Every structure is written in structure tokens, then in C-alpha cells.
Amino acid sequence: MQFIDSHAHLNDPAFDQDRDRLLSDTLPRAGLCASIEIGCSPNEWQEAIDLAEKYPSLVAAVLGVHPEYAPLYKKEYLPRLQALLKHPQAVAVGEIGLDYTCLEESPKQGQQNLFVQMLDLANENQKPIVLHVRRAGEDFAAYDDCFALLKEHFKGNTQTDFPGVLHCFCARYEEAKQALDQGFLLGINGCFTYKKNDYIREAIKKVGADKIILETDCPYLSPQGKRGQRNDPSNIPLIATYVADYLNIPLEQLAQLTTKNTKALYGLP
Ligand SMILES: [Zn+2]
Numbered sequence: 001m002q003f004i005d006s007h008a009h010l011n012d013p014a015f016d017q018d019r020d021r022l023l024s025d026t027l028p029r030a031g032l033c034a035s036i037e038i039g040c041s042p043n044e045w046q047e048a049i050d051l052a053e054k055y056p057s058l059v060a061a062v063l064g065v066h067p068e069y070a071p072l073y074k075k076e077y078l079p080r081l082q083a084l085l086k087h088p089q090a091v092a093v094g095e096i097g098l099d100y101t102c103l104e105e106s107p108k109q110g111q112q113n114l115f116v117q118m119l120d121l122a123n124e125n126q127k128p129i130v131l132h133v134r135r136a137g138e139d140f141a142a143y144d145d146c147f148a149l150l151k152e153h154f155k156g157n158t159q160t161d162f163p164g165v166l167h168c169f170c171a172r173y174e175e176a177k178q179a180l181d182q183g184f185l186l187g188i189n190g191c192f193t194y195k196k197n198d199y200i201r202e203a204i205k206k207v208g209a210d211k212i213i214l215e216t217d218c219p220y221l222s223p224q225g226k227r228g229q230r231n232d233p234s235n236i237p238l239i240a241t242y243v244a245d246y247l248n249i250p251l252e253q254l255a256q257l258t259t260k261n262t263k264a265l266y267g268l269p
């Protein structure tokens, strides 16, 4: 069985002691055939490409600016990002979007302006996108605003089978439906496994296994049973087991579907 972690932050300092052991030994032994590295602040772009170059058969890079970092982003950085996106292992623009849990540090208008600039960049470079959307409390406006901006500004791409993924899916079927209607996949991680998150599981039951992909978002969001520990891509089979059990399909089938969809999304061989 082969798995892919469609969203990891292995350049995080949490992995400084054992990054190479993880990539050269732990992940292949756990059945991981790829791990997609997210470089989502200007000082992470080159590091993500460096990791992809060091592990060419295992790692590909996604480059962009997270909404949390909107106040740090300057237009002068754009040519560097443009150039790095031409790298053959730069497979998508992300993670980009709207995060309404941090509006005090990163005001809404700045987040929306940045998001539109990142969508223009994806359009120009014909890349799929990795969406990060986080709501404040029970107000789902972040999703409505995100899908409205997408409709207005994102053209999709002709290079891959999907326009993008709504990563770290933590919402209801209503939000899932909006993403699916625009052709997006849903990224499922440890949040799916937490006891209190029935609403996520119920939404995914309606969505079905053929529109999801698996991710860790490590070092954060360790799945149930490993909470409080550092997360890493070798937990993907555990997350997959929760999902397969809940959807009542064989693990093998889930592995096959999610690996196929992740490869199609990022244009991986
Ligand atoms: Zn995220």
C-alpha cells in the first residue's frame, strides 16, 4: 500500500534533529511514496525547494504566502517567488487563503488583497492551489469570502486534473459542497479523528472517498491516539485507518484513491 502526505511542514524546526532519518528511512518504511512540502512564508520558499532537490523522488514543493503572514509580505518578493515557481519540483501555489482566527495580527483587507495576488500568480503560472481557510468560532464567513474571491479571480489550470485542494478540512457539508462545486478536493488530517468533530466526519461521509486526499499538516494536529506528540508523515496510515473505518471501505481502496487523487492534483508521476 502506498500513501502520500499531501501537506507537510518538514522544514519546521521541530524536525531539526531527525529530518534526514525521517525522509530516508521512517517515511519509506511507513509506506509513504511522497510528502508535499509547504513553503508558505518568504523565508521558507528556498528551503522547500532545497528539500525537494535533496529528496527528488519523495518531496515536491508548494510555494505561496499564508494569510497569517500578509503583514510581512512585500511586493518586492514577487519576482523571487515567480522564479522559484518555475522549478520543476514546484507543483502548486499555497498555502493561500483566509484565516479569520488571526484578524488582529493580520487584518481582513490585507489577507484578501494577498489572496487575490496569489490567485493571479497561480493563473499566470498555470498551477493548482492549496487553500487554507479557518473560521472564527461558529461563523463560517471565511469560507463564503474565500469561495466568492475564487469565483471572481481564479481561472484554474489546464495542467492538472483538479484546480486545487481545500486543505485541513474542518467544516460542514455546506462548505464541502462549495469546494466540490468548484472542482476542489478536500484535505483530511488529524482533525477528522478527534472525538468532538462529528460534523467533519458526517460531511466527509456525504462527500465520499473519491474527493478526498490525506495530509498531516505536521508538526501540528497529531491524530487521536498520538495527541500531544509531534506529528509527522508516518502517521498518514493511522489517519487513513480512521477514515476507511468510518467510511466503511477497505484501507487498501482508500490508499489507492487518495494516492491517485494526490498525484493527479500535483501532477506527480
Ligand atoms: Zn493551513
Ligand SMILES: [Zn+2]
Residues within 6 Å of the ligand: 007, 009, 038, 095, 217
Ligand atoms: Zn500547513
